[in-house]
Amino acid sequence: xxxxxxxxxxxxxxxxxxxxxxxxxxxxxxxxxxxxxxxxxxxxxxxxxxxxxxxxxxxxxxxxxxxxxxxxxxxxxxxxxxxxxxxxxxxxxxxxxxxxxxxxxxxxxxxxxxxxxxxxxxxxxxxxxxxxxxxxxxxxxxxxxxxxxxxxxxxxxxxxxxxxxxxxxxxxxxxxxxxxxxxxxxxxxxxxxxxxxxxxxxxxxxxxxxxxxxxxxxxxxxxxxxxxxxxxxxxxxxxxxxxxxxxxxxxxxxxxxxxxxxxxxxxxxxxxxxxxxxxxxxxxxxxxxxxxxxxxxxxxxxxxxxxxxxxxxxxxxxxxxxxxxxxxxxxxxxxxxxxxxxxxxxxxxxxxxxxxxxxxxxxxxxxxxxxxxxxxxxxxxxxxxxxxxxxxxxxxxxxxxxxxxxxxxxxxxxxxxxxxxxxxxxxxxxxxxxxxxxxxxxxxxxxxxxxxxxxxxxxxxxxxxxxxxxxxxxxxxxxxxxxxxxxxx
Numbered sequence: 001x002x003x004x005x006x007x008x009x010x011x012x013x014x015x016x017x018x019x020x021x022x023x024x025x026x027x028x029x030x031x032x033x034x035x036x037x038x039x040x041x042x043x044x045x046x047x048x049x050x051x052x053x054x055x056x057x058x059x060x061x062x063x064x065x066x067x068x069x070x071x072x073x074x075x076x077x078x079x080x081x082x083x084x085x086x087x088x089x090x091x092x093x094x095x096x097x098x099x100x101x102x103x104x105x106x107x108x109x110x111x112x113x114x115x116x117x118x119x120x121x122x123x124x125x126x127x128x129x130x131x132x133x134x135x136x137x138x139x140x141x142x143x144x145x146x147x148x149x150x151x152x153x154x155x156x157x158x159x160x161x162x163x164x165x166x167x168x169x170x171x172x173x174x175x176x177x178x179x180x181x182x183x184x185x186x187x188x189x190x191x192x193x194x195x196x197x198x199x200x201x202x203x204x205x206x207x208x209x210x211x212x213x214x215x216x217x218x219x220x221x222x223x224x225x226x227x228x229x230x231x232x233x234x235x236x237x238x239x240x241x242x243x244x245x246x247x248x249x250x251x252x253x254x255x256x257x258x259x260x261x262x263x264x265x266x267x268x269x270x271x272x273x274x275x276x277x278x279x280x281x282x283x284x285x286x287x288x289x290x291x292x293x294x295x296x297x298x299x300x301x302x303x304x305x306x307x308x309x310x311x312x313x314x315x316x317x318x319x320x321x322x323x324x325x326x327x328x329x330x331x332x333x334x335x336x337x338x339x340x341x342x343x344x345x346x347x348x349x350x351x352x353x354x355x356x357x358x359x360x361x362x363x364x365x366x367x368x369x370x371x372x373x374x375x376x377x378x379x380x381x382x383x384x385x386x387x388x389x390x391x392x393x394x395x396x397x398x399x400x401x402x403x404x405x406x407x408x409x410x411x412x413x414x415x416x417x418x419x420x421x422x423x424x425x426x427x428x429x430x431x432x433x434x435x436x437x438x439x440x441x442x443x444x445x446x447x448x449x450x451x452x453x454x455x456x457x458x459x460x461x462x463x464x465x466x467x468x469x470x471x472x473x474x475x476x477x478x479x480x481x482x483x484x485x486x487x488x489x
Contacts (some may be wrong), residue, residue, distance in 0.1 A: 001027050004079055006037055008049065009086040012094050018293040019092070021084070022046075032084060035063055035074040038096070040430040042384060050095040058198060060116075064088055067098050069410075071140035071196045088143035094108030094370055103142055105183075106154050107161050111173040111344055117357035119169040131206055132164040134199040141193035141203065150430035153183030156193035156203040163207035166214065171254045176218060179211045187224055188416030189309050191388035204418075205348070212311025222423040225310040233315055234303035238270045240363040247298050254284055254294040259368045261291035262478035265332035265354070267323070267346060269339035271303050271452035276468075279452065283359060283470035289477060294336075297326040310419040320350055330355055336362050338470070340451035341417065344389030358386060360395040360469065371403045372477025372483060378404040378472070379434065381458060382411040382450035396450055399469055402444070403476035409438045433460035439464060448472055 004026055011019035035053055042049045053063040056075045063074040068085045072086075091100040093261025112118060118189055121129065141156040142148065148155045159179060166175035187208045201207075213220060220278035221229075232238050246268055264287075272280040304319040323346075324364050327335050334355045337343035346356045358367070380400055387393045400406050413420065439447055441460045447466040449455050461464040 001281075004032075004037060004083075006079070006082070006240060007040065008038075008096070009084075010095050011087075011092050012050075013092065019153045020111050028079065032073070032079050033075055034065065034067055034077045034083070037079045038074060038085070049321065050093075050097045050098055053408040059136060061136035061140075061198070063388075064138040064140045064143075064198075066143075066486060071138075073138065073140075073198045076198065079308050084152050086444075087114055088318075090139065090143055091298045092413035098139075100137075103139055103155070103157075104137055104294070105160055107137070107283055108165060108173065108175070108178065110165060110168065110171045113168060113172050125167060125169065126283045129164055129167050132160050132167070132203060134201055135160060138198060139197065140196045140360055141185065144196050146192065146415070146431055146434075147183070147188055147427065148192060150434070151183060151186045151424075151427050153186035155183075156187070156208070158182055158202060159184065159187070159211060160203045160207045163211050166170065166211065171323060174212050174221065174457055176211065180215060180220055184208065184211055184215065185423055187308075187418050188384070188413050188415060188420045188427075188431070190384035190411070190413040192384070194389045209309060209311055213310070213313055216311040216313070221310060221312060224422045225306075225312065225419050227421075228306050229310075229312045229314075230421060232302050232304075232307060232319075236319075237274060238302050238306045239274045242273055244278070246280045247272045247296060249277065250284065250296060252296050252298055254296070255359065256288050256291045256293055258291055260293045262362070263293040263332075263333070264294065264334045264336040264357070264362060265295050265327045265330065265337050266296045267300060267303070267327075267337045267339075268296065268358075269337065269342040269343055269452065270411075271456070272338055276455065277457070278471055279468040279471055280338060282468065282474045286358075286363070286368075286473050286477070290363065292362065292366065294331055295332055297330055297332075302328045303342045303345045303386040304349070305341045306419065308312065308345065308349055309417070309424070316349075320426045324350065324352060333364075335410050336469075337348055338450070338452075340383035340386035341453060344385035347390055358392050358395070358450070360386075360392055360399060364395040364398055365471075368399065368402070368473070369477070371473055372480035373402075374404050374472075374479060375474055376404045376445050377407055377443065378446040379407050379409050379439060379442040381409075381414060381439075381447060381454055383449060383454045384413050384417055387411060399473060402447055403472055404448075406443045407444055409442050412438065414454050414458050416453040421453070421457060428457065429461075432457055448473070 007021045054060040058076045087096045087098045148151040161177040162175045165171040304316040345360045413436040415428040421428040
């Protein structure tokens with residue numbers, strides 16, 4: 001047995017003006033789950049505590065709550081000392097019990113054919129449907145969806161069901177127009193639904209992007225998305241050239257300042273090549289200083305992410321092959337990305353003969369020379385396609401803390417992904433404002449991120465400077481060099 005101290009959010013709309021937290025100390029067995037803690041509070045301390053549970057084995061979804069801000073199934077999450085337990089971000093009926101019914105009622109149901117006309121699915125169709133059929137309707141995904149906070153998007157589980165029915169030959173509904181009506185193009189591809197889902201259903205990739213591909217086949221793709229696809233087909237890039245590109249400014253092979261610790265191929269990406277060249281140039285200086293040889297194949301092109309996210313798949317196979325050939329032909333076994341979206345695409349949508357690492361992974365793997373510390377308080381924005389798409393969360397922080405003081409803020413989507421910034425700009429602006437509000441709360445002097453789209457979008461929603469991690473590290477090195485020169489005087 002062990003003692004655990006926990007905080008639980010309490011709220012009864014009938015008697016309370018606002019939610020509040022109460023602290024409890026309970027005795028539970030080693031390995032106890034959060035649900036066991038709630039049982040102990042209810043049975044030994046306060047029988048008025050309201051919470052849901054049913055199967056106690058992770059199959060019904062009824063016990064979903066937030067633990068330290070993250071949605072979990074109470075019956076599956078191991079209880080730790082000092083945790084905070086709160087309801088999902090849904091209307092609260094009492095304490096940890098939320099009103100699930102309005103959202104569940106919006107989930108589409110099968111429209112069967114007339115008697116004798118139904119077609120039974122083949123084994124292949126059943127296997128395709130199966131990954132979408134595991135939903136337990138806990139609505140954890142709905143509680144974390146940023147698009148649902150600012151639009152009328154029905155949310156990830158509604159989209160999952162639309163795709164599940166679109167694949168089922170027994171269903172007679174027309175699911176693509178239904179999905180568009182319900183906000184198909186409002187998803188930012190932030191992956192919060194997938195990482196939160198207790199059944200790990202890949203809703204963005206397995207449902208939303210597939211529905212967008214079906215929509216594209218029927219001519220429903222948003223006009224701005226079609227423009228981007230035409231540009232990629234014509235130029236190999238998703239943005240236009242306005243100034244000399246990064247690859248026009250550098251050679252194919254860049255040697256480090258000293259002995260080489262490693263060699264990486266650099267997949268530059270469209271934004272760093274065409275629009276935010278200085279961030280990429282800063283990264284090269286940091287890599288050179290830390291013994292990383294960089295090979296930059298100049299025949300690389302767009303990774304295809306803007307097309308995959310928006311369901312425009314006609315040329316994505318050729319883009320993949322051209323990029324793989326560009327690096328493989330040079331004998332490169334490690335490809336480095338700076339763009340979170342490119343990195344996530346190469347890792348999750350490609351099958352590569354080489355390893356793909358984000359620049360933060362490269363620098364932490366091989367170690368960096370300590371920079372001078374700058375007298376700055378900074379906050380860090382986690383790019384969705386880096387934190388959730390690549391599971392890279394700690395490495396950027398390890399680098400940032402070496403050069404500035406870091407103050408954390410909630411890891412929420414800025415609104416720049418999934419084609420939303422180009423296709424649904426008002427939604428992107430609303431999410432950008434929300435990100436700006438969180439930045440303001442931190443009191444930070446500087447915003448740091450590691451994605452060109454986040455860097456570009458957030459800059460228009462905060463009065464603080466927004467910089468890439470590589471740029472901040474380079475500023476630390478320049479300050480170190482300045483101090484060294486000053487000591488010589």
